[in-house]
Amino acid sequence: MSSTSSEGRAGLSRASAPLWALVDCNNFYASCERLFRPDLAGKPVVVLSNNDGCIVARSPEAKALGIPMGAPEYQWRAFLQQHGVAVFSSNYALYGDMSARIMTILEQSCPKVEQYSIDEAFVRLDGALATQAAEAVRQLQERVVRWTGISVSVGVARTRTLAKLANHLGKKRADGLAFLGNGAEDFALEGDDAHLLFRTDDVLAHLPVAEVWGIGRRQARTLWAAGITTAAALRDADDQWLRRALTVTGWRTALELRGLPCIAVEAAPLPRHTLVSSRSFARPVTELAALREAVSCFTGRAAERLRRAGLVAGGIAVHIRTSRHAGEGVPCHAADISLPLPEATADTLPLLRAARAGLERLFRPGLAYAKAGVMLYGLEAADRRQGSLLSAASPAEDRRREALMRTLDAINGKFGRESIFFGAQGLGEADWHMRQAHRSPRLTTRWDELPRVRC
Known part of the structure; x- marks a missing residue:
């Protein structure tokens, strides 16, 4: 099969054309845990998943020991202790805050940044940034590590797909930097940068x-x-066959491999349609009161994320299930219910009322539930939501509730997550809460977890 788009490759030598750089934090979770623990420099570190179940992040030293990704912690516990591996529970508050700081640095340095995951972002290099790409990305690396302590690898190419490949190559280099192209002239690489x-x-x-x-x-x-x-x-395959066999998405991937940018070229990101907040329990839950508290907690967190995104929800769905591994002969029970709201909202109170009412209809006595969650659906921008002629609240009441939610979010933003919350969410002492026996302090987001030094 031969490609019909060879003319696209002829234009790749234009050093002035925009470039794409994929910036990827190195061993992000493990690196975050080391930030405030200089004693762990050069020592193996692993981070565990929810409820301290599996190993989801490893430092280079831990990888060198042969510790596999996704390994159950209990199976490797003796090995970890024998080799002095530092073990941490997932500290999402710390990781999320450090990610936000790194993305802010990227946005201050480059005109267009597309965050791809918590530790990755595509950065477009235009103009002088493109003609002096090697120096530009080195400065970016230095700025991130100097301001946050997190090292990053950068892969640079003509398209996002090729930049992703370049980043994998960069991770294998001591300087964490790689360019992927047909010649040094593509990136104006000269002398020592070749x-x-x-x-x-x-x-x-x-x-x-x-x-x-x-x-x-x-x-x-x-x-x-x-x-x-x-x-x-794949790059050289026939275009018509690619569109027929892989649809437009696969065909665009082939074009990207040819150096033709065509993925995610839309000016604005696609709006999200749902927002999910769920968690597995540290211990099985058999009582309705405890399950009601958990669902209320998840709903409160989902509502906070909804307001932060400037959205409102038209409905809420509740889901509960028992363990899939309860034992031979014990079937897994799962149930869910969708509850449309009278009016789209981001107010925690009506969302709580709907979620708790839905849970009452789902709950079955005698079962041991292992997971619960809520999903907000029918999302739309808060400033463009459709009003309802049947709304019982007056405009003045709506403004009062919106002001209350803004105040709640402002207090939690200043003093830490859930500094103030609805009583239905509980006091965080129930045994269903996520097991985090090895969690490090949330040093960048919680005043009460800062270390105390006495002189």
């Missing part, structure tokens, strides 16, 4: 097609069946 370049043809020829960003398992199977096993073969 060693940063990896040739696209060479990299794609040896890269399995299943490892290309955007190619899922089902698409990979389709490509294998057609004899397309490498990223280079």
Whole structure:
């Protein structure tokens, strides 16, 4: 199969064209845990998942010990103790705050930043940033590590897909930097910077097609069946066949491998349609009162995130289930219910009332529930929401409630999450709360967890 878009590659030598850089924090969770623990420099560190279940992050030293990703902690507990591995529970408040600080630095340095995950962002390099890309990304790396203590790897290329590949190459280098293109002239790399370049043809020829960003398992199977096993073969495949076999999404991935930017080119991100807040319990919950408290807690947190995003919800769905691993012969029970709201809102109180009413209809006595959650749906921008002629609240009451929610969010933003909350959410002492036996202090977001020093 031969490509019909070879003319696109001819334009790749224009050093003045925009470039894409993928900035990725190195071993992010483990790096965050080391920020305030200089005694852990050079020592193995692992971070656990919710309820301290599995290992979800490892420092380079932990990887060198052969500790696998996703390994259950209890199976490796003796090994971790034997080798002096520092073990931490997930500290999402710390990770989220550090992520926000890093994204702010990127946004101050570059005109366009697209956050891809908690520790990754695509950055567009235009103008002088593109013509002096090596110096620009070095300064970006230095600024992030100097202002936050977190090191980052950067991959630079003509498209986001190629930048993702370049980033993987950069992570293997001591300086954490790599460019992916057909020649040094593509990026105005000169002198000592020429060693940063990896040739696209060479990299794609040896890269399995299943490892290309955007190619899922089902698409990979389709490509294998057609004899397309490498990223280079995908790049050179026939356009019409790609659109027919992989749809437009797969075809765009192939175009990106050719150096033609065509993914996520929309001026604005797609609006989200749902917002979920759920959690597995540290211990099974059998009482309605405890389950009601958990669902109220999840609803309060979802409402806070809703307001932060400037959205309102048209309905709320509640979900509860028992353990999938309760034992042989014990079936898993799951139930959910959707509850449309009379009027779209981001007010915690009506959302709490609806969620608790839904839970009352779902709960079955005698079952041991392992997880619960809520999903807000029918989301729309708060400043464009549709009013209701049947609304019982007066405009003055609506303004009062909105002011109350703003005040609640402002207090929690200043003094820490859930400094003030609805009584239905409980006092955080119930045994269903997430198990975090090894959580580090939330030093960047909680005044009461700052270390105390006496002289």
